[in-house]
Amino acid sequence: MSAGGPSSNNVFAPVFLALVLTTLAGSVALMAWRAADRYLPELNIHEPAIAKSAPVLGTAPPRLSKRVILVIVDGLRLDDSFGHPTMDRLRRAGVDAIALSQYPSISRPNHAALVTGVPPLVSGIRNNTYKTPVQIDSIMDRAKAADLESTTIADDSPGMGYLFADDFEALYYGRWPGAFEKSTSFALSTASSSLLVLIPGAVDLAGHEFGGDSPEYRQAVADIDEQLAESLRLVDLSTDTLIITADHGHTDSGGHGGEEPVVLQVPLIFAGAGIRADALLGTVDLIDVAPTVSALLGLPAPGHALGRTLTEVLDLDDEHKAQIEADDDLRIEHNRAIYDASLSAVTDKLHVERRNRLLSVATLLALGLLFVFLARRAGALHIDWRVLLIVLPAYPLCYYGLLDIIGESLSFSTLRDRGSEMSNLSRFGLIATGVQLVAGWLALQGRVVLRDRLASANAIVACGLICAWLPAGVLWAMHGPAPHLTIPSSRVALLIPANYIAVATYALGVAVLLVLEIVVFFARAIDPRVRLRRLERAAARERKRIEKVL
Numbered sequence: 001m002s003a004g005g006p007s008s009n010n011v012f013a014p015v016f017l018a019l020v021l022t023t024l025a026g027s028v029a030l031m032a033w034r035a036a037d038r039y040l041p042e043l044n045i046h047e048p049a050i051a052k053s054a055p056v057l058g059t060a061p062p063r064l065s066k067r068v069i070l071v072i073v074d075g076l077r078l079d080d081s082f083g084h085p086t087m088d089r090l091r092r093a094g095v096d097a098i099a100l101s102q103y104p105s106i107s108r109p110n111h112a113a114l115v116t117g118v119p120p121l122v123s124g125i126r127n128n129t130y131k132t133p134v135q136i137d138s139i140m141d142r143a144k145a146a147d148l149e150s151t152t153i154a155d156d157s158p159g160m161g162y163l164f165a166d167d168f169e170a171l172y173y174g175r176w177p178g179a180f181e182k183s184t185s186f187a188l189s190t191a192s193s194s195l196l197v198l199i200p201g202a203v204d205l206a207g208h209e210f211g212g213d214s215p216e217y218r219q220a221v222a223d224i225d226e227q228l229a230e231s232l233r234l235v236d237l238s239t240d241t242l243i244i245t246a247d248h249g250h251t252d253s254g255g256h257g258g259e260e261p262v263v264l265q266v267p268l269i270f271a272g273a274g275i276r277a278d279a280l281l282g283t284v285d286l287i288d289v290a291p292t293v294s295a296l297l298g299l300p301a302p303g304h305a306l307g308r309t310l311t312e313v314l315d316l317d318d319e320h321k322a323q324i325e326a327d328d329d330l331r332i333e334h335n336r337a338i339y340d341a342s343l344s345a346v347t348d349k350l351h352v353e354r355r356n357r358l359l360s361v362a363t364l365l366a367l368g369l370l371f372v373f374l375a376r377r378a379g380a381l382h383i384d385w386r387v388l389l390i391v392l393p394a395y396p397l398c399y400y401g402l403l404d405i406i407g408e409s410l411s412f413s414t415l416r417d418r419g420s421e422m423s424n425l426s427r428f429g430l431i432a433t434g435v436q437l438v439a440g441w442l443a444l445q446g447r448v449v450l451r452d453r454l455a456s457a458n459a460i461v462a463c464g465l466i467c468a469w470l471p472a473g474v475l476w477a478m479h480g481p482a483p484h485l486t487i488p489s490s491r492v493a494l495l496i497p498a499n500y501i502a503v504a505t506y507a508l509g510v511a512v513l514l515v516l517e518i519v520v521f522f523a524r525a526i527d528p529r530v531r532l533r534r535l536e537r538a539a540a541r542e543r544k545r546i547e548k549v550l
Contacts, residue, residue: 014454015521017380021461022514028465029507032472036425036500042482045124049342051135055303056334058327060146061320063298064274065241069188069196070293072114073224074107075204075256077212077249081267084225086232087244093237094271095313097281099289101248104412104487105256105263107204110247110286115139115197117290117305121487122339127257139290142299143195153183154199181227188234194297200224204250212250212262237272241296244269245289251413258413258490270313279313295324306335343485350481357477364473368466372459381462382455387443391460392467394439395506399432403498412490425498429505436464436506440513450521457517461510468506472499 073081078098081087101110102119108128109120116138120126123136140150180200187196206220228244235242246266248256256263268284271277274296287307294301295309295316301324308328311321375381403425404410414424440460444453475496479488488496 013375013378013380014451014458015518017375017458018454018514018518018521021458021465022511022518025461025465025507025511025514028469029504029511032500032504032507035472035476036497036504039497039500040127041129043126043484043487044130045126045483045485046130046132048122048124048136049338050118050122050304050335051124053304053335053338055137055141056331057300057303058331059323060298060300061295061316061324063296064315065296066239066273067194067196068241068243068293068296069198069235070114070289071198071200071228071242071244072111073203073221073244073246074199074201075207075212075248075250076221076224076246076266077207077262078265078267079262080212080218080221081246084222086225086229087267087269090242090244090269090271094242094269094275094277095279095281097268097270098283099245099266099268099286100283101246101264101266101286103259103264103490104493105248105258107247111199112136113287114245114247114289115302117287117302117307118335119285119287119306122306122335126484126487137302137304139195139293139297139299139302142294142302143297146297146299148194148297148299149192150195150197151187151193152197152199153180153187154197155179155201178227180224181230184227184231185234188231195293200227207250207256208254211252211254213252214254217250217254235272239273241270241272241274243289243293245286247286255413257493258411260411260413263413274315275313276315281310281312284310291328301328301331303331304335306332308332339485346483346485353481354477357480358474361470361473361477365466365470368462368469372462372466375458375462380455381458382452383459383463384456387456388460388463391436391440391443392464395432395436395464395468395509396502398435399428399502399505400498402428402431403494410491410494412493414494425501426505429501432502433505433509433512436509437513440510441516444517454517454521457514461514464510465507468503472503475499 102113102121104120104126106127108130109123109125112123112125112134113119116123116134116136118136123134124130125134143150180198180202184198187193203217203220203224206214206217210216232242245268249263249266250256251258251260251262266286268281268289285307287305288310289307291301291305291307291309292313295311295314301307301309309324311324314321316324372381372383376383400410403414440457443460444456475492479492479496487493
């Protein structure tokens with residue numbers, strides 16, 4: 001049954017409220033979209049506490065390698081790294097291990113983690129929107145301090161060039177056939193660098209476009225393996241060291257960023273000079289790679305690193321291993337203390353800010369409910385619970401259903417398209433908006449009196465905006481403000497921008513619905529033929545009802 005306000009013949013009240021709600025919905029859509037657009041960049045910290053501290057440098061160990069080649073195969077998951085001749089041969093000749101990508105499992109944060117030994121939580125590099133050169137100590141800094149040259153080779157995937165442009169020579173190549181192989185061979189044969197960082201992006205592209213469990217993805221891995229074989233003919237493993245790993249994996253449907261094992265687990269292969277081929281390593285962290293590369297080149301580990309040197313794989317005597325491990329312990333303890341102190345310094349302030357935000361959300365909710373109550377009493381909106389129960393669930397069921405069905409889970413990895421994290425959410429939101437518009441239009445078809453129809457539409461919009469905005473407001477209060485020294489879990493990291501986009505697209509949809517209803521209202525109000533037809537249909541329905549009763 002319906003629960004409308006007091007009977008009112010004031011036709012202008014619903015029209016006026018509809019115009020107000022249309023303006024309000026448009027404003028809410030704009031603000032919510034801006035909040036969604038700012039969310040990922042605001043997760044980054046461009047001046048982390050660790051960068052403001054002096055690097056903690058240990059003793060330089062004996063140099064074990066003339067040249068270290070670090071290959072970061074963008075997007076290569078662990079299981080698909082097996083069964084390829086080049087990588088399997090290097091596994092047999094060296095050390096095979098599993099490395100864990102750092103959450104968020106995204107390229108730029110983990111490229112930085114690989115060369116600095118600093119995880120995204122501490123480095124402040126949380127996604128690919130980070131484009132400011134970092135001041136964190138890296139293996140390129142250590143090489144530069146020792147007058148050693150460094151070179152990176154990459155396509156246009158998010159890589160080192162944005163982060164460490166001043167620390168090494170950067171070479172980029174296009175995506176023509178054999179580009180990676182030719183560029184790598186050129187660098188290996190002509191460059192005098194002691195450190196080469198190679199970042200092929202074809203595997204990641206295939207993962208995003210076709211999924212990690214697709215023939216196209218496996219073929220991209222096979223192509224990279226074959227190109228590595230050609231390029232590595234210029235590598236002498238008796239004097240050079242080769243390390244093959246990845247920044248993250250891919251879900252079966254294509255995506256990364258979350259905490260799924262298939263995304264976090266990546267291969268780690270060591271082969272060549274300075275490597276103990278009989279070493280057993282097991283599972284390590286990607287942040288352990290940078291200190292290990294430094295040790296191979298006879299350099300102290302990057303002074304801001306929280307990773308350890310993988311002394312198990314190094315061909316060093318016990319005395320030098322013990323010294324490296326002692327230096328690692330001091331450095332890691334010092335750098336962890338810096339992060340912990342920075343977190344403690346803002347914790348109380350964040351609690352106060354979040355409490356104030358929750359109070360703001362509660363106040364706005366109370367004002368919204370009061371607004372609905374007063375508008376109902378004035379006859380400007382008409383609440384019919386049957387209509388609301390049909391229309392209001394349409395949007396969230398469709399929107400979050402798409403997130404869960406098209407993605408493999410409610411995880412940050414659901415956002416499949418590279419570099420356009422908001423595009424899928426917006427697409428899902430627009431589809432759900434279309435479903436909601438159809439549901440609203442159908443629910444209003446039984447209204448004969450134009451004033452009542454517009455008042456019912458007003459109720460749908462007002463109640464819907466409150467229901468859509470409330471969860472987004474709570475998430476905004478509980479996971480803000482910047483600086484974000486902690487990182488939300490994978491599910492929350494998805495739900496925050498997802499809720500913002502939901503509010504934006506829902507508000508846009510109900511604004512369109514109201515505009516249509518206003519047009520229908522005036523078109524039918526001034527057309528006597530339309531009014532006559534509506535009265536005739538109403539009379540016919542009333543006669544049928546009376547006949548059934550009799």
